[in-house]
Amino acid sequence: MYGHIRLGDILLFVPLRPPGDVPGEGTGGTSRVRLTRAAIAGLMWWLSPAVAETAATTTAPVPAAAIEELMLANRILDDRGVLDAYGHVSIRHPANPNRYLMARAIAPGLVTIEDIMEFDLDSNPIDRRGRSMFVERFIHGEVYKVRPDVNSVIHTHSMGVIPFSITQTPLRPVIHNASFLYVGVPVWEIRDAGGTTNMLVRDGKLGQSLAAALGNKPVALMRGHGNVVVGPNVRVATARAIFTDENARMQAVALSFGGPINYISPGEGALRDSDPGDPARAWDLWKANVMKKPH
């Protein structure tokens, strides 16, 4: 569980541990000191463009805004029907590139900031305290290992993309908002990595295979399952997950006409990638829609 610390008008998010949970930190008083140190480290990170490398082996605090964005991404993707009860969203730890943050095993539409847990890149929980975890968290950890450019990973079962994961028909960009698909959308076949499985990315080996299939691309489809979508931050990853699903639905209709399709060209996609527009405009709308819903 995370708690809040207010330093002036900066609200920091820090992991809370009961006394005894960590060797050598036995009392509430000690805990209070530890929290304060963590808060100061977090403040320093917040004020500095360079993330402190020395934080790699200890738990660093997370700015409240980052946790809130992660929570909102969960709610937004639920609200828009891109995540069902079983998808998940993560962000790389802002202060520690060898950690990522993701909810405990709970439907994205119900995620609160209290549900966020921290994992290392082998997808071990840092401070589990009995909470259940997503079986498929290895998708996230293994992608973060091989993609330093990626700071957010989303795993969806979005209905628009499934038909492209189970046919020979490649998903390709048909609308500019999904032009990032111009680099190609690999389809990962879990049978190639694990033979006959229960279809879940349940260990690091399967996660590594999926991450390899993804390569340096923004989206990979998972056969008969869904997709993995990545981005430099959670807003871009969220937008990509939404636009990938919309693109798939529009492409399916265009395919039904039976003729050739005029796809977004690689050149167009590359130019768009270099100037991707304003993700805040969509985020603000999607957030407002989520905030209007009863909780």
Next chain:
Amino acid sequence: MYGHIRLGDILLFVPLRPPGDVPGEGTGGTSRVRLTRAAIAGLMWWLSPAVAETAATTTAPVPAAAIEELMLANRILDDRGVLDAYGHVSIRHPANPNRYLMARAIAPGLVTIEDIMEFDLDSNPIDRRGRSMFVERFIHGEVYKVRPDVNSVIHTHSMGVIPFSITQTPLRPVIHNASFLYVGVPVWEIRDAGGTTNMLVRDGKLGQSLAAALGNKPVALMRGHGNVVVGPNVRVATARAIFTDENARMQAVALSFGGPINYISPGEGALRDSDPGDPARAWDLWKANVMKKPH
């Protein structure tokens, strides 16, 4: 109608009968004694893994949680568009395997705990008191007779599955969440059992034919009508009804591409069946969505 009895922090649901409704139980005082005995029996059932066989010929109380889950399943399936005004959901009586519980004839979206009635497996009401009943309740009773593994039955008209009930195209699993379809989805043709009918499963004979077509499978389609979905409990049956409809819609799009489809294999389905994931995660989300709606 069911009433509540509180025993410590256990809330029991017991059928209420007006004096004189049952031969030999003529006064309010007697009724009160009977209720107390039933409550005690219910408490014993609740505390014990073994269901008392001696309860088979009398009405046993039902834990409030079971009635509430049944009510929620109705509301959830309405909320998600899987049940229209004419579908229904039942559970096997938790304390009496020769009985089942289902709402009086009312749209699933309007079901309250007060609407739940009790039936024997020939689909006779135990305590009708003038309430109207689903004409097609025989679907439920006849399935419970031949499927001891089944504790919940759902009958839907869900729009996604109808096209597969009226064509030669078999419904097959395309996404892991519907991998339970790997055993095959029979299509029941009411003409084979009843010739020209009004399409309703209006008696035990038609119900038996449908149950035979279902066999040991989780889902059977009913030609030009809908489907019957079963499960070991109401949560699993609810999830199966929802994922069957979603699978059908995605398969229809994939079919429109015109090429071969890479279905979930029998081996994958079997592995998934042996470790079906966490149904609570979806249930919690679906329940929360229903509870947020105005009543």
Next chain:
Amino acid sequence: MYGHIRLGDILLFVPLRPPGDVPGEGTGGTSRVRLTRAAIAGLMWWLSPAVAETAATTTAPVPAAAIEELMLANRILDDRGVLDAYGHVSIRHPANPNRYLMARAIAPGLVTIEDIMEFDLDSNPIDRRGRSMFVERFIHGEVYKVRPDVNSVIHTHSMGVIPFSITQTPLRPVIHNASFLYVGVPVWEIRDAGGTTNMLVRDGKLGQSLAAALGNKPVALMRGHGNVVVGPNVRVATARAIFTDENARMQAVALSFGGPINYISPGEGALRDSDPGDPARAWDLWKANVMKKPH
């Protein structure tokens, strides 16, 4: 505008006219007497199974329940996406078979009981008072003229049926709830009746042509426009409009599979027509959904 009169626990709906609007009824006092007479006539109608023939040339009061049902049908069909801003619903006057009741020109989703007007079967308003009227009201009047069995008429632009109105593919029943389509669904081509038009049924001649195409059937499609749906009462007509649209959408998917379709047979349709189930169950749900929406 209609006003209320309460007689015991019966609430009657009566047309209100300002003094001077009708020749020979010049004062408020006279108007009050007239209202009282009308209320008594309405009460007699309400208590009697036989509708008074003598009411044919004067305005008879309408039971409040009938007006409310008509209002609800408008709201329900809007809520379910079957009526857009331009559709309309009417009922035959309960006390006068040569009159019908329908809203002034307003979107169905906004209709209140105060918007209901009365028309003769040539679609002249009985008491217009400057209100705008649906240009296409002739659809209603001309159908009532030739279909004494019909007491409700609905005109929709429902999106599911349009593709069947502009192709050679006949709309046929694929699900039991739409089995009433077994008699065939004519497609009315306005060009046959009016040559090049603005597509609107703007006069009695076009209305007669449409009514002739409808014949004795429950539904006729209007090419490039929508459909007309009729029933013995407004609840049945409402259900038919909804199920016709749903049937069309499911048939379109089934057609996309490319093989033969196993339609509801004429015998099945006829048996179902003779025992159409309980329309109240759906009505109660649809009404409840409408009543939950903010007004």
Next chain:
Amino acid sequence: MYGHIRLGDILLFVPLRPPGDVPGEGTGGTSRVRLTRAAIAGLMWWLSPAVAETAATTTAPVPAAAIEELMLANRILDDRGVLDAYGHVSIRHPANPNRYLMARAIAPGLVTIEDIMEFDLDSNPIDRRGRSMFVERFIHGEVYKVRPDVNSVIHTHSMGVIPFSITQTPLRPVIHNASFLYVGVPVWEIRDAGGTTNMLVRDGKLGQSLAAALGNKPVALMRGHGNVVVGPNVRVATARAIFTDENARMQAVALSFGGPINYISPGEGALRDSDPGDPARAWDLWKANVMKKPH
């Protein structure tokens, strides 16, 4: 930012500028005088059918009703799923044909009357004050230049139309509410105007090319992007954007049947155009639906 001035029961909308923002207008007192003059000019415009030509080089006030309609068009098109986070709507300045009004860069679903900015026809802001602007505002300015009949321009990414923008299948009218499409729907290929681009209409040259492709028609598709829809006023343009998307979806289903399609004929479209029905009926419904939503 706009402020209100009340003159009797007329509410005028006038741009507010901080002192010093305009050369030569240095004090709050001066500003008040300017506002009053502007209000009087606006009142004169409001009372007169002829728009004052002399207003072309100064900022004239805008009636509050016009600003409110523009805001509502944004909200309506968001509510109906025709505008996503990135579309935009403009109106020509009611008092100055060489100006147009459009929101700052914000999602249409979030637009308030305070977000409206004013632009000249080269799409330069009249009074920017640091606000971000739509990159693609040139669509609007260039269309207003060459289409004096047009007083509202809408740019959408509506999902129904995209398939027709990337295939050889022309979008044609299949339902009377979209009969205005009978004149043909050009598809603008940005490659013809700009070669390889990032797909955005980011300057006047691209805007001119799009406006030329639109010609004298109500709708042009933009390949892999969306469409531009115009009208004599914002209500008609809004209705056209909505019906164009609906028409596209119905045409796609009809095309899937594989046979010939009976389109709205040019003669029918022309007759309908000459008597387009009552746009207020739909507007009132759509507005009511928007007003019911939580803000």
